[in-house]
Amino acid sequence: MAVSQVLRWLISTRAARREAILNTTADRIEAHWRMTDPWDGHQVATFASTAAEASTVAQEAIVSLATATQMAYLSDFGIGIEFAPDVPAEVRLFTDLASQFVTPTRVVSAGRESVRLPVAEPYQRLARSYRANVADGKPADIALAQSITRGRIVTATNLALAEREAEHQILTEAVRQGKPVIGWRRVIHPERSETGVCGLCIAASGRIYSVDELKPLHAECKCETMPVTADRDPGGALNDEDLKRLYQDAGGTGRGDLKKTRYAVGDHGELQAVLIPARRGDPVHRHRPAGRPDPVDLDAFQREHEAATRHLPLMRQILAQALARGAEEDSGPIRYQRAQIARFEAIVNG
Known part of the structure; x- marks a missing residue:
């Protein structure tokens, strides 16, 4: 079955809006971090609280966007449900590794209690990593640059976790209401990635996942989650279109790299399901559509x-x-x- 123009528009619009929310939030948090003395505990605590507030606002926007989009997907399938996901600000699970720095937060979400990590804690880690790097002999500017990168990853991960939890609740509720949803598919976004779509995502997009499976995450992932029914799998059709173009662009050796990537789903603990190479240390290839310029390597x-x-x-x-x-x-x-x-x-x- 052909993919409707409505779905194509939804996917493109949602991806652009998601990226705008992330970039705006990450830039604001980065600016606050640059104005924070990493050696001053009071300043760091203030920064972490401010960053947590900014992340929480962005997470709420991402949840609203995910909800509207998933409802629109289901509507395009002829499926209607009324449901609002209940996603807490604390999107990371609490683990023993965090216990030496912070106490857990007990959260009730979607009728279930879980032990979560306070939102500010991952931002406190920027200062700890900065101090550790300087103590190990790294120049302060290099340590700062690495902590900035870490902060942007924290923000991106928070938003991805909030989005995943919202989508998981929506599809679970659709099944509970007896709707004909049988699972979901990972839909790649080659056009959204400057460095190219990840080989792990390409490999993971080749199957249908059951509704009770969490989408495995990984850094800088642009993938979409799209519902699947017994007679509708538009995500599969979209992936086929993109992969056909990527295979044509890649040629001989590149096509082989695309096809041979193997993935596994790991349990991170704090982040739960994550996407990793099937064998530790295996390279993860990235593939860009033809005509996409190489990312600029600034000095x-x-x-x-x-x-x-x-x-x-x-x-x-x-x-x-x-x-x-x-x-x-x-x-x-x-x-x-x-x-x-x-x-x-x-x-x-x-």
């Missing part, structure tokens, strides 16, 4: 200039808000923030 100054241009307005706003709340001009946090702004202004104006 150190260009990266700093790009970051300064992007973050200076937010950093100035953060400083103004701190002063409006009564922070003293000669206080440690304000001096640190002014120094970061001055450094970026010198880069932009240099």
